[in-house]
Amino acid sequence: MAEAAGLPSSVTLVGAGKMGLALLQGWAARGLTGEGVAILEPNPSPELKTLAEERGFRLNPQQRDAPEALVLAIKPQLLDIVAPSIAADTARNALVISILAGKRVEDLAARLPQASAIVRAMPNTPAAIGRGITGAFASPAVSPAQRKSAHALLASVGEVEWVESEALIDAVTAVSGSGPAYVFYFVETLTRAGVDAGLPEATAARLARTTVAGAGELLRRSPDVSPAALRENVTSPGGTTAAALQTLMAEDGLGPLLKRAVRAAKRRAEELSG
């Protein structure tokens, strides 16, 4: 296998659905090739088959060696069923990276008894276009070299933000894991507000969608400018934007509403992992 951008030399990916495939595409884009990559996926999509063939990855191999890293991307409810068949993959003190929502390090350790170096990660859907952000927590047994490998694997689909306590993964879930849906809903409601202001629906929808996408791109291209400064740049005193912001920034405006929404998501994440 080609040495690729700090990626481990052998990886087994368990589950190549939406998120697993996105990761695999990210690794491939960073130059990972060859038989060191094994993929376990009972229903490989045509896209997955093509990628595996092009890159020389092994899809559902009959036999495999214990890899340097084992990446779990199955549905959380499948963990109990799948764990016995992958337990041997952790024999060589493999780094285990799990993106399973709600499965704690202790849940994973209980089902994979030989595993100790465990990273729990929470990506989000823009990973599919390489523009995600993943919150990650490393258990104490993860070595600095393994943390680097985990960072490289996760950074292939976007940015990585490490948190120092596992409990914070629930907050990450509530902010960035679920966050894309909040933004999509914002576009829906801005569209409806546009219709209320007299626009044809299709026009309002295009205005809302492109405004959010464009503002997002502006944010991305201005890493040293705070969102508040970007907002102030387009807000003239006494102008139209200021009039709208007065409502959005009121005591009962968007701030407290979003705080309640994020708290609800965090509570639910806590319940699901409890």
Ligand SMILES: NC(=O)c1ccc[n+]([C@@H]2O[C@H](COP(=O)([O-])OP(=O)(O)OC[C@H]3O[C@@H](n4cnc5c(N)ncnc54)[C@H](OP(=O)(O)O)[C@@H]3O)[C@@H](O)[C@H]2O)c1
């Ligand atoms: N999508 C997101 O935004 C997101 C964000 C953060 C975390 N996650 C986490 O990522 C994980 C995967 O989510 P997803 O959206 O990618 O789900 P998904 O598309 O359903 O992918 C899961 C894949 O695992 C496969 N699988 C089933 N049984 C298996 C087995 N025995 N061995 C190996 N693979 C098996 C499934 O195949 P079948 O189709 O045949 O069942 C499916 O292709 C979940 O734990 C989720 O919590 C997802």
